Amino acid sequence: MNHNTPILTKRIFIECSPKTLFSFFVDPDKMVRWIGQHVLLEPKIGGKYRIDINGENIALGEYKEITPYEKVVLTWGWEGLEIMPPGSSTVEFVLTPHDSGTLLTLNHFDLPIEKMTSNDQGWTHYMTRLQRLAEGQNIGPDPWATDKK
Template sequence: MTTPATPMDTVTLERRIAARPETVFGFLTDRDKWLSWMGGDGTFSFEPGGPYRTRITGENVASGSFLTVDPPERLVLTWGWEGAGTPLAPGSTRLEITLEPALEPALEPTPAGTVLHLLHTGLPTSEACEAHAEFWQHYVDRLSLRAEGGDPGPDPWTRRPTG
């Protein structure tokens, strides 16, 4: 059986995190926890239809709205960048994050952590896909470290352009 190829407008990422889904979900739906792994400041309304706006790096601001908030399993939001000339207008793409318990094979059904699945769709170009694949890898690394109880320290990308 052949696995279907990822569409050209899509970024996918899967990560195992040594923390329970409830813990990881908290870092996705609490302003201060969110900003501990991504962004310098922001406003969030973590409910379906609720808007968000967060300064990610330097002058780069991401904004959109939450579509689904289903604790502790699923978060869906629109995503885009503010500013003239960006190929991703605010809310023009879709980001879906699902969390599932990772089971330790010898100890099933005892949860051993979380498997995070990230799906970012609607990206307009292959360059946007490449840039967002790198972007999400960087920030999921930081999220994983925070959820596992670590401190990723200051974000080295705070002055790096994105988009």
């Protein structure tokens, strides 16, 4: 990781156990309910993932670290995007038990400065969806996941 680039950090409190929340990062049927329209996961170290947001924007990378109920680290990038190709950045999700639920901290390392704003907005959108979903709300399909055809 290049520590000269700014780190995008976001935190959100979610009223569910770390065990419940963890499943939303390793179970494709659960992940697709909060991010993207098609999700393929190989949740093991070095395992690949593919998150198709809307038929055009496709996130690709691999699992770097999986600590059950505590932490998931993925390389992150976009298919066909020169400024941020697959594997060019790293996303870390840290799950910390807190009161009656879990404090979810996201750290996105090695983001190109030009992509800070869009990724900040993107993670705000998706972490809010994850929060509501993990707390048992019916959030429906991702409004960003409409096919751009």
